[in-house]
Amino acid sequence: MEEYKNRRNIVSGVVTCPPEKVVDEIDSLFEWYEGIDEKTISVLAELHIRFERIHPFQDGNGRTGRLILYKECLRKGIKDSSHCFDAFFDSSSYRDKFLVICFFKMIYFCL
Numbered sequence: 001m002e003e004y005k006n007r008r009n010i011v012s013g014v015v016t017c018p019p020e021k022v023v024d025e026i027d028s029l030f031e032w033y034e035g036i037d038e039k040t041i042s043v044l045a046e047l048h049i050r051f052e053r054i055h056p057f058q059d060g061n062g063r064t065g066r067l068i069l070y071k072e073c074l075r076k077g078i079k080d081s082s083h084c085f086d087a088f089f090d091s092s093s094y095r096d097k098f099l100v101i102c103f104f105k106m107i108y109f110c111l
Contacts, residue, residue, distance in 0.1 A: 005058040016055035025054045044072050 004022045008015065017025050029050050036043055048069045055061045 004056050007058065009055055009058065011052075011055060011061075014053075016053060022054060022056045026056055029054065039072065039076055041078070044069060044076070044078075047072070 004026075005019050008018060010016070029047070032050075033039075033043070033047050048065055051065045051068060052061060057064065
């Protein structure tokens with residue numbers, strides 16, 4: 001298992017979580033996620049986005065983030081992108097619609 005990063009990384013010009021805060025941020029992320037009863041597509045998208053913002057490893061964050069997303073999709077029974085269309089039209093807020101669009105783009109490359 002790779003260790004968490006020991007140097008700052010910048011992704012597409014965005015500065016990610018500093019190395020000294022990674023452990024706390026990852027713990028907080030998964031505590032938040034496990035505390036949510038209904039893991040909707042919007043929640044899965046937010047999990048992925050938050051993970052990528054932390055960028056806990058020096059390398060391989062994208063692959064790791066997509067693997068986590070894929071695992072959670074399988075756990076939820078999401079096996080194709082058709083779930084996204086239902087979730088998009090069932091979403092009541094623009095924020096949730098945006099997250100569903102992000103999710104669709106992510107799973108398009110995963111599934």
